[in-house]
Amino acid sequence: MRVPSRRAGGVRLLVLAVLVAAWDVGVRAGAIDPFYTSAPLPVLATAVRWVTSGYIVGHALATLGVTLVGLASGMLLGVLVGFAVAFSRRVERVALPFLAAANALPRVILYPLFVLWLGVGPLSRVVLVISLVAFPAIFNTQAAIRSVDREVVRNARVLGAGGPQLVRHIYLPAVAVWLLSTIRVTMGFALAGAILGEYVGAVRGMGMVLAFAQAMFNAREVMAGTAVLLTLIWIVDFGLRAVERTVTRWRMMEVV
């Protein structure tokens, strides 16, 4: 089952509590140097202060904005290219070597170029996220279209579906299922891209908060930033799981 049972949730909380407690006890007993790790209570206090003062909200929203805008545009671009590659042999032959090469390239090294072209604003990071997200989207779209049963397509044609209707009733649902069932992985790419960009050079965002704290050797703020980030990821992931469940409902029924 994908939905965690109440019991597994309880065990998880327990594991978390034990880890945090060990951290706290380790610092108090002098076994862990708080210079490197800080301690749970000051970290929590910092995080709470950031949230209540509103300081962190702007940064978190900046990161989230870049992530979501990049994710959406990257997936859209990926689907469009994926359709072109899947439906035209010629496009596939020409484009595939380029796509494979670009996909193999670590996109992170392109970020300085993006900054050079687009400045340190969010746009350069959106482009970085797009460059990370679009490739899996292209390959997933292509695979999804290939995986569509030919008999289903023939049936739809006989029933009266023309090209656009085939796309709407057959290919898009197939692609949506593939993309949305991998969206949690893609989301991870997007978030990593956004934070990485901010870390390397930005005036706003969670990555910048972390980079700044690290430059000051402030372990407490690094930990607090990480905690805020984890909470953010957890909330987003919770939403995505709900989306995934709804969209793949017809498929999960098989298991039940």
Place this chain on the structure above:
Amino acid sequence: MSASLAAAAVPARQVSAAVELIAAGKVFETPAGTVPALRDVSFTAAVGEFVCVVGPSGCGKSTLLNLICGLARPSAGRIRIYGEIADGVQPERIGYVFQRDALLPWKTALENVMLPLVLRGVPAARARERATVWVQKVGLGGFEQHYPSQLSGGMRKRVALAMTMVYRPPIILMDEPFGALDVQTRNLMENELLALWAETGSTILFVTHDLEEAIALGDRIVVMTAAPGRVKAIYPVPLPRPRDVTEIRLSMEFMEIYRRIWGDLREEVMSAHARA
């Protein structure tokens, strides 16, 4: 809507043949060379007639239906639908129940049945209404919201049947639609098909390798040879209607027709076997 659909699909001038094959042939180009699938196939199906096509496996029966519905083009000869040379698929005239499952897995049973109506621009509420009627007619009331993966093979076939019946195509092609079903379900479905046919007055071309099924259902039977498929003989089935497919198999007339046709078919089955 349904009446106007059928009226639009059948030309005003009176033609007696719904489907007419004139020396139709089909060869497939493969890396190993050209493979003939059908050769010189000629027969007609009159308007409202139930024609069964039987032949050994691999005799090109499915190819034949693909040619008629326009999914494939004949390499030789001509195919006329209501007297006109066919060009491409003709959703307004020809419905096709496939051998394999061809339902959309991400749509519920009801949404699948609604699809042909939605494709024709019927408003959603109206489409839902009409589809619901057909889901019930094929005995799936209560399963409207189930996905294909939640239905048995027989139920999926019923959905496929409703999906074709709902838009009332005047010609219906069926490719071994009940081949994968157990005997009880199959007989049930055959009887239901006959009832639906009597009610709608469609022309049905029914492909099967099961001679008993063909006799129980058809007005006429086209026997095909082993590959490349040709028409070996055409037999009328002078059994009275309405028929009950289970009971009619026990009648003397049925046995007699069966014996006569089986003589022809056996040779072809043997020769198909010998080659395989």
